Each structure stands twice: as C-alpha cells, then as structure tokens.
Amino acid sequence: MLKFSDDKLKEVKKIIDRYPQGKQKSALIPLLHMAQSEFGGWLSPESMDYVASLLSIDPIEVYEVATFYSMYNLQPVGKHIFEVCQTGPCMLNGSDNIINYIKTKLNIGVGETTEDGLFTLKTVECLGACGYAPMMQLGDHYREHLTKEKVDAIIEECRGK
Numbered sequence: 408m409l410k411f412s413d414d415k416l417k418e419v420k421k422i423i424d425r426y427p428q429g430k431q432k433s434a435l436i437p438l439l440h441m442a443q444s445e446f447g448g449w450l451s452p453e454s455m456d457y458v459a460s461l462l463s464i465d466p467i468e469v470y471e472v473a474t475f476y477s478m479y480n481l482q483p484v485g486k487h488i489f490e491v492c493q494t495g496p497c498m499l500n501g502s503d504n505i506i507n508y509i510k511t512k513l514n515i516g517v518g519e520t521t522e523d524g525l526f527t528l529k530t531v532e533c534l535g536a537c538g539y540a541p542m543m544q545l546g547d548h549y550r551e552h553l554t555k556e557k558v559d560a561i562i563e564e565c566r567g568k
C-alpha cells in the first residue's frame with residue numbers, strides 16, 4: 408500500500424494547516440504534486456485514492472482535478488517529459504513542426520514514452536510564455552524559441568544526465 412514517509416506526512420500536515428478547518432480540500436493541488444513526485448512521477452488510481460483519504464474527501468474529487476491539469480501524469484512517464492505548447496501563438500510560430508520533429512527523432516507519438524524510458528512527449532495548452540514561442544516545459548524550466556537544432560541539443564543534454 409502506498410504511503411508517504413513520516414517526513415512527508417509532516418509536510419502534508421503543514422500544508423493542510425494553511426487552510427481553515429473544513430477547507431482541507433484546498434491542499435489538493437500541492438498534495439497531488441507531492442504524490443506524483445514521491446510515487447514514480449505519475450498519479451495512479453491508488454495514489455489518488457491515498458490523497459483523497461489524507462484530505463477526507465471523495466476520490467472522485469481528486470480525479471476531477473488530476474484529470475483537468477496537464478501537469479499531472481495519469482500513466483507512467485519517462486525520465487524527461489517534453490511538454491510542448493500547441494496553443495495559437497506557439498502554433499503560429501511553428502510548434503507543429505517542433506512536435507513532428509520530436510516524434511520522428513524519438514520515434515514516439517504524443518502521450519508516448521521511448522522504449523528506453525528516457526523521454527515522454529506531451530502537448531499542452533498555453534504555458535504563459537507566448538512571447539518565447541515556440542516553447543516547451545522540461546522539468547522546472549521553460550525551453551524557448553525552439554528550433555530543430557535546439558531540440559537536438561536538449562535531447563543530447565538529457566541523455567547525458
């Protein structure tokens with residue numbers, strides 16, 4: 408059965424205590440982030456149920472949030488996740504070409520992971536960096552003004568990590 412470590416449970420309590428009594432559901436988003444990072448980079452039904460139990464809410468309330476935001480992974484993912492923006496400004500600046508290039512280069516489709524478990528490709532909606540289009544999120548950082556050459560360099564950089 409999944410369970411946070413004692414240290415993480417202390418963190419959970421701190422987060423829940425930020426909110427008024429009875430409003431513990433407000434801690435859902437940070438707890439889902441924690442569950443995703445602690446339990447293998449994705450949210451299994453079991454981990455979502457665990458979060459629901461920590462917050463004393465119904466599992467469906469957790470599923471509703473987890474399935475709405477692209478930052479949560481609902482299936483196992485690779486070590487490096489390319490989250491390429493495909494909204495208007497990025498599209499007008501060539502995000503389709505970038506997405507297709509990544510697909511060909513890594514031999515995967517959107518939502519898929521390479522066989523070696525290194526890369527997952529996702530498409531996402533506007534990440535608020537339209538002035539740097541086309542762009543993607545990789546871990547905690549944005550990669551901007553993407554070109555095929557930049558994608559090549561990013562892939563090599565990831566392979567070296």
Ligand code: FES
Pocket residue numbers: 492493494495496497498532533534535536537538540542
């Ligand atoms: S449209 Fe891509 S970051 Fe806004």
